[in-house]
Amino acid sequence: MAPKGQNKKRSALSDVVTREYTIHLHKRVHDVQFKKRAPKAIKEVEKFAQKAMGVKDVRIDPKLNQEVWKLGVRGLPHRLRVRLERKRNDDEDAKEKLYVYATPVLGITNFHGLQTTVIDTE
Numbered sequence: 001m002a003p004k005g006q007n008k009k010r011s012a013l014s015d016v017v018t019r020e021y022t023i024h025l026h027k028r029v030h031d032v033q034f035k036k037r038a039p040k041a042i043k044e045v046e047k048f049a050q051k052a053m054g055v056k057d058v059r060i061d062p063k064l065n066q067e068v069w070k071l072g073v074r075g076l077p078h079r080l081r082v083r084l085e086r087k088r089n090d091d092e093d094a095k096e097k098l099y100v101y102a103t104p105v106l107g108i109t110n111f112h113g114l115q116t117t118v119i120d121t122e
Contacts, residue, residue, distance in 0.1 A: 018119040034074040057099035081105035
């Protein structure tokens with residue numbers, strides 16, 4: 001335990017990173033009314049990104065929104081592969097120094113054996 005007044009918080013500014021995750025949407029919208037399934041799925045993707053990346057500001061790419069909604073309001077994909085990019089916020093009046101940008105990884109049909117991967121942006 002740290003002495004009083006010396007709370008060491010990890011700086012996330014150096015943690016500009018990109019990762020790919022598989023989100024199991026089916027279990028997150030189980031027992032949700034049909035007309036509220038796709039909006040709930042978008043909220044769950046946002047909640048997952050906040051928890052995984054440790055940043056409250058999450059921005060959803062329109063292509064990710066289309067990917068969730070492509071089967072309609074109630075016919076969601078069971079799983080979704082998502083690329084989460086933690087970036088610096090360059091706005092001078094921003095509340096947080098970082099934000100997360102969520103985009104879909106297209107073309108994946110078999111999710112078996114996929115792990116979380118860190119993407120090198122260099």
